[in-house]
Amino acid sequence: xxxxxxxxxxxxxxxxxxxxxxxxxxxxxxxxxxxxxxxxxxxxxxxxxxxxxxxxxxxxxxxxxxxxxxxxxxxxxxxxxxxxxxxxxxxxxxxxxxxxxxxxxxxxxxxxxxxxxxxxxxxxxxxxxxxxxxxxxxxxxxxxxxxxxxxxxxxxxxxxxxxxxxxxxxxxxxxxxxxxxxxxxxxxxxxxxxxxxxxxxxxxxxxxxxxxxxxxxxxxxxxxxxxxxxxxxxxxxxxxxxxxxxxxxxx
Amino acid sequence: xxxxxxxxxxxxxxxxxxxxxxxxxxxxxxxxxxxxxxxxxxxxxxxxxxxxxxxxxxxxxxxxxxxxxxxxxxxxxxxxxxxxxxxxxxxxxxxxxxxxxxxxxxxxxxxxxxxxxxxxxxxxxxxxxxxxxxxxxxxxxxxxxxxxxxxxxxxxxxxxxxxxxxxxxxxxxxxxxxxxxxxxxxxxxxxxxxxxxxxxxxxxxxxxxxxxxxxxxxxxxxxxxxxxxxxxxxxxxxxxxxxxxxxxxxxxxxxxxxxxxxxxxxxxxxxxxxxxxxxxxxxxxxxxxxxxxxxxxxxxxxxxxxxxxxxxxxxxxxxxxxxxxxxxxxxxxxxxxxxxxxxxxxxxxxxxxxxxxxxxxxxxxxxxxxxxxxxxxxxxxxxxxxxxxxxxxxxxxxxxxxxxxxxxxxxxxxxxxxxxxxxxxxxxxxxx
Numbered sequence: 081x082x083x084x085x086x087x088x089x090x091x092x093x094x095x096x097x098x099x100x101x102x103x104x105x106x107x108x109x110x111x112x113x114x115x116x117x118x119x120x121x122x123x124x125x126x127x128x129x130x131x132x133x134x135x136x137x138x139x140x141x142x143x144x145x146x147x148x149x150x151x152x153x154x155x156x157x158x159x160x161x162x163x164x165x166x167x168x169x170x171x172x173x174x175x176x177x178x179x180x181x182x183x184x185x186x187x188x189x190x191x192x193x194x195x196x197x198x199x200x201x202x203x204x205x206x207x208x209x210x211x212x213x214x215x216x217x218x219x220x221x222x223x224x225x226x227x228x229x230x231x232x233x234x235x236x237x238x239x240x241x242x243x244x245x246x247x248x249x250x251x252x253x254x255x256x257x258x259x260x261x262x263x264x265x266x267x268x269x270x271x272x273x274x275x276x277x278x279x280x281x282x283x284x285x286x287x288x289x290x291x292x293x294x295x296x297x298x299x300x301x302x303x304x305x306x307x308x309x310x311x312x313x314x315x316x317x318x319x320x321x322x323x324x325x326x327x328x329x330x331x
Numbered sequence: 332x333x334x335x336x337x338x339x340x341x342x343x344x345x346x347x348x349x350x351x352x353x354x355x356x357x358x359x360x361x362x363x364x365x366x367x368x369x370x371x372x373x374x375x376x377x378x379x380x381x382x383x384x385x386x387x388x389x390x391x392x393x394x395x396x397x398x399x400x401x402x403x404x405x406x407x408x409x410x411x412x413x414x415x416x417x418x419x420x421x422x423x424x425x426x427x428x429x430x431x432x433x434x435x436x437x438x439x440x441x442x443x444x445x446x447x448x449x450x451x452x453x454x455x456x457x458x459x460x461x462x463x464x465x466x467x468x469x470x471x472x473x474x475x476x477x478x479x480x481x482x483x484x485x486x487x488x489x490x491x492x493x494x495x496x497x498x499x500x501x502x503x504x505x506x507x508x509x510x511x512x513x514x515x516x517x518x519x520x521x522x523x524x525x526x527x528x529x530x531x532x533x534x535x536x537x538x539x540x541x542x543x544x545x546x547x548x549x550x551x552x553x554x555x556x557x558x559x560x561x562x563x564x565x566x567x568x569x570x571x572x573x574x575x576x577x578x579x580x581x582x583x584x585x586x587x588x589x590x591x592x593x594x595x596x597x598x599x600x601x602x603x604x605x606x607x608x609x610x611x612x613x614x615x616x617x618x619x620x621x622x623x624x625x626x627x628x629x630x631x632x633x634x635x636x637x638x639x640x641x642x643x644x645x646x647x648x649x650x651x652x653x654x655x656x657x658x659x660x661x662x663x664x665x666x667x668x669x670x671x672x673x674x675x676x677x678x679x680x681x682x683x684x685x686x687x688x689x690x691x692x693x694x695x696x697x698x699x700x701x702x703x704x705x706x707x708x709x710x711x712x713x714x715x716x717x718x719x720x721x722x723x724x725x726x727x728x729x730x731x732x733x734x735x736x737x738x739x740x741x742x743x744x745x746x747x748x749x750x751x752x753x754x755x756x757x758x759x760x761x762x763x
Binding site: 142189217273 | 373374375376377378379380382384385388391392395396397398399401442446447450456457458459460462466469470473474476477480488489490491492494495497502503582589665739
């Protein structure tokens with residue numbers, strides 16, 4: 081069997097999720113021995129033509145050009161995996177979705193007419209079929225390696241859908257809500273980060289997006305009990321995974 | 332004009348930079364007519380959506396501007412908000428901030444040196460290709476980078492978008508015994524960093540010099556990282572509070588990143604070469620020796636040699652991290668309270684790529700009413716364009732392909748962080 085090819089693509093984002101691959105310092109060269117890195121502009125000028133066996137897609141769709149480009153990436157990819165909150169939920173730049181993007185442009189740019197931008201920032205799955213989604217702002221590099229390893233071994237990646245609370249207990253963290261009354265989104269947030277925020281004594285702020293079937297009303301009551309105002313609760317949901325948490329709130 | 336001959340080169344692959352951009356060079360009658368660095372990274376509107384957020388939120392939010400230098404965004408945000416709220420952090424917290432920032436310098440500089448920049452000098456398309464011939468070199472770079480990431484992770488909880496930074500300090504501070512294993516790690520990293528300086532010093536550097544005014548923070552007594560006065564090689568020196576009086580930003584049609592210039596003086600360059608030129612006396616003796624042995628003089632005005640400065644600064648950051656760990660005493664409290672108040676605050680720190688300025692206007696409840704962020708790449712854009720114009724003018728005899736490749740390499744000298752300023756670079760060379 082020939083060596084599988086890997087491509088990495090970027091849309092509107094901070095580069096942090098694809099950087100997670102370069103941050104696998106102990107494993108990067110081993111990965112490069114197992115796959116042919118065929119398109120990864122952050123790391124390599126050597127670009128091979130598609131089609132590609134595995135495509136990792138970072139970033140959200142915010143321009144008309146990118147809405148077309150993602151179609152070409154999909155057509156060129158056997159397995160397409162979105163990496164990170166921008167690609168899976170529109171990212172922090174989806175805060176424009178509830179705002180007036182023209183007004184946003186005027187705030188930042190003296191000549192907004194020079195810009196080409198969409199009124200929305202949308203996840204990749206809103207445009208094309210996606211095979212797997214890695215959540216997080218940023219993704220967890222161990223999860224990324226597990227996923228690439230699983231695909232190379234020909235099995236489905238094991239991606240968690242449970243909440244941060246499970247991992248927090250496994251890590252023997254003291255619950256920041258129970259012990260200290262700190263607001264925490266752990267009960268409704270997808271696991272995968274290793275429950276780092278509670279380990280550092282702060283509540284989870286939801287950067288991995290909603291877990292499957294979260295009990296949003298119960299969570300909102302918990303947040304109110306810790307002293308958060310309705311406005312605080314709205315803002316904490318509307319940050320890194322704004323479209324994902326808003327879907328949850330609407331349901 | 333007796334004839335017109337027009338050629339357009341369109342290469343959609345300036346790799347190994349962060350963010351999306353394009354370069355357009357127009358050559359008319361054998362002379363460079365126009366050079367535009369077109370940053371078309373989609374606008375992400377951070378300054379717009381920060382409005383209405385609480386004053387405690389910018390460290391987590393602005394970290395998301397860049398995955399490579401999130402600590403810089405967190406530190407400039409904290410400095411600006413603490414300025415607005417008239418709060419000074421404890422010396423222990425300040426030292427810990429400098430320590431996590433050292434981690435980012437090590438990580439970011441090593442990423443740029445080994446994975447983005449060095450392959451140009453050695454004729455490889457990537458570090459992965461280089462590893463096929465010289466695995467030991469790439470392994471050394473990855474180990475050094477990992478030391479920086481481990482430092483950020485230990486203090487910040489996560490290497491990309493750390494979670495432990497807050498306005499006023501940290502959520503949790505490490506115990507000295509937690510830092511001890513890292514100290515051993517950094518001892519090994521120091522040797523790797525010194526080897527890196529010797530390695531890059533041996534590269535072949537084209538003769539090319541610029542005459543831009545250079546700008547960096549200065550902190551007498553120490554090399555600037557997380558604090559300082561804004562200083563230029565032209566003799567300007569002003570407090571961060573006066574930043575907006577001296578630095579004027581304007582929008583140009585071809586870029587989503589704003590151009591900045593010094594009021595009444597024009598283009599300028601910020602970044603490692605500027606820091607070195609203005610602050611080399613404050614490097615550690617070992618870093619100074621390494622710089623001298625690598626052929627760096629009193630100033631660095633050849634952009635190609637910026638890779639040597641990054642390597643020297645990596646030596647400094649490793650040594651400084653060791654010093655800070657040795658001197659570390661946990662602060663009495665991880666954070667000082669930062670009560671909300673109405674006001675305007677400004678903060679600037681030295682991101683790996685240069686001076687990064689933030690300003691926030693707060694209402695009495697601590698809500699942000701306006702935010703302004705001036706990243707290093709947008710400050711450097713005019714200077715980069717000027718360099719490229721002269722660079723191209725001296726190489727018009729090259730064929731399009733070689734000229735394109737060399738322009739790509741030249742842009743990488745500045746380590747442009749285009750995600751910050753607003754990954755690919757389309758290169759258009761239009762000759763007529």
